[in-house]
Amino acid sequence: MAIGYLNMQARTAHEAVPLSGVQIRVFDAWGNSLYTLSTDENGEAPNIPLETVDKSYSLNPYFTGTPFVAYNILAQASGFNSLYVSDIPIYDGETAVLPLTLVPMEETQRSPIRTEISVGKPAVASHEPRNPEGTTDEPRILRHVVIPNPITVHLGTPSSSAQNVQVSFPDYVKNVASSEIYPTWPEASLTANIYAIITFALNRVFTEWYRNKGYSFDITNSTAYDQAFVYGRPIYDSVSKITDRIFNEYVRRQGQTAPYFTSFCNGTTATCSGLSQWGTVTLAEQGLSPIQILRSYYPKDVEIAETNITTGSLSSYPGTPLRTGSTGLDVQTIQTYLNRIRRNYPAIPVINDETGKFQDGTKAAVTKFQSIFNLVPDGIVGKSTWYKISSLYAAVTRLAELNSEGTSLGIGTVPPASVLQQGSTGQDVITLQYLLNVISEYYPSVPRPLQDGIFGSGTRQSVIAFQQQMRLAPDGTVGPLTWQALYNAYLGIEQNVPMPNPGPDTSTIQYTVRPGDSLWLIAQRYGTTVDAIKRLNGLSGDMLSIGQVLKIPASNSVPYIEYTVRSGDTLWLLSRRYNTTVDAIKRMSGITSDLLSIGQVLRIPV
Secondary structure (H helix, E strand, O other): OEEEEEEEEEEEOOOOOOOOOOOEEEOOOOEEEEEEEOOOOOOOOOOOOEEOOHHHHHOOOOOOOOEEEEEEEEEEOOEEEEEEEEEEOOOOEEEEEEEOOOOOOOOOOOOOOOOEEEEEHHHHHOOOOOOOOOOOOOOOOOOOOOOOEEEEEEEEOOOOOEEEEEOOHHHHHHHHHHHHOOOOOOOOHHHHHHHHHHHHHHHHOOOOOOOOOOOOOOEEEEEOOOOOOOOOOEEEHHHHHHHHHOOOOOEEEEEOOOOOOOOEEOOOOOOOOOHHHHHHHHHHOOOHHHHHHHHOOOOEEEEEEEEEOOOOOOOOOOOOOOOOOOOOHHHHHHHHHHHHHOOOOOOOOOOOOOOOOOOOOHHHHHHHHHHOOOOOOOOOOEEEEEEEHHHHHHHHHHHHHHHHHHHHHHHHHOOOOOEEOOOOOOOHHHHHHHHHHHHHHHHOOOOOOOOOEEEHHHHHHHHHHHHHHOOOOOOOOOOHHHHHHHHHHHHHHHHHHOOOOOOOOOEEEEEEEOOOOHHHHHHHOOOOOHHHHHHHOOOHHHHHHHOEEEEEEOOOOOEEEEEOOOOOHHHHHHHHHHHOOOHHHHHOOOOOOOOOOOOHHHHHHH
16 A cells, blocks of 8 residues: 655744644544554654555545545643644555644633544535625725735634634635635645635635624635534645745736735536636646646736735845845844744754854754744745744744733733723723733634723633633633633643743843934834834834833843944943943944944944
């Protein structure tokens, strides 16, 4: 028989925390135990081979059997609910990467609850009709096309009471492609289908198709309305590599901005006016390129466009890959991010290169990061690696901030006695919003509310989602039962989630705003971005006040910052501002005189 592979990764809090020591058992369809595995410090289990059927069956649209062999797994860890994933398709020559998102047990929970996920055959093998509605017209009010980070997916038909989950956009696309088609198809066929999947989703986001109808999600997983998505399913390497390359590219008509409405169906048991999934295989085998395949089903003037705008991103991809020999602020950003991430993933080596210079140490850290997160381990920071590093840095720093905030709020173990509902304000609302923010890191169905002390519609949606998760009456009111459930979940997280050893917190420095400062100038001075400073300090606008204290991102490995001398600066004033000494600045900068020149660049220890 042919051989496919299964790789499993146990992580939580949007991958910010790897779970080591998770026990995994792999079974065949008859319940026979094939492997017993355990995850390492990166939350990863060894790659295992599994028997399957020959690849040729998945390339034949007339084959009526199952062109894969299905397996089941059971994942268990102390302090976490167990996870059982069944009907995992394994294909000839393909590696399936299965995320094991384990949920912490609640404080009062005596035994783990088993969550079950069934994967099954892809949508291309379904006989269900597909006739999604959408628009191919250019909206009257033009907006930028953005990558939603995250995208909110409704796990059912639009009007159903199913849960919503939030996932990163590349992960969403990989999931849909793995749920829609066979990963063994020719590369041109896979690429054309993934372009259609990306564009379909971006059309929903761009036109606010569901949000304009009053729904709190961007897209559904119902193939009758949208495209297939199975939360918790495995992703295939062939799909993942293509998606990493093109996740910010989409189909549009020439002269237009809007993503084209790229409807599709399998083209055999279900036909439609859009792309035929099976038809793309035939065209790819005839030698057509992805854009030629797309133009075979959509208007002849469609083209591939690109957007580098990502919602919620700390810093945008610079547009060109970073590699050995690269220098500048973008390299420093990556070094800062990786040195912070390695506190959660210690297998990533420390970067000892000079700040802002991409040398062997930076390449080694990038390569290890790529291997841990299923990216091509080439040591080059292209857009997929930049996006993953940036999003993971945001996850680990956000978790650290939440842990610190919980200490300052003094959450305790006894819930408040108040009853809260939409319109409530005050300290108990801040406590509620904090609890929901922490819980949202570990429960994908609970959206993250804004922490502003005002019980608005966003907080109500988060409360309802939490109540549904805990099987409470979803009325959006926080009474004694909901308060107790919130505390049980929160305290369970505290008790059961292994927090990485943080070490000394050198990820931020403090800066006091002085006359003439702006966010842009401060960002340039410290080699960071305006968005990173605003996010770290909870700022919504660009206005600063003299004397205001800001937290500024800084790298573990950065012994100094580069400062450009301005009018009125002296070494003594700079030493006071940066909490150092005149002698230290002079030694670091290689100067002997106390005289400074406007425009002179100093190195100041931090």
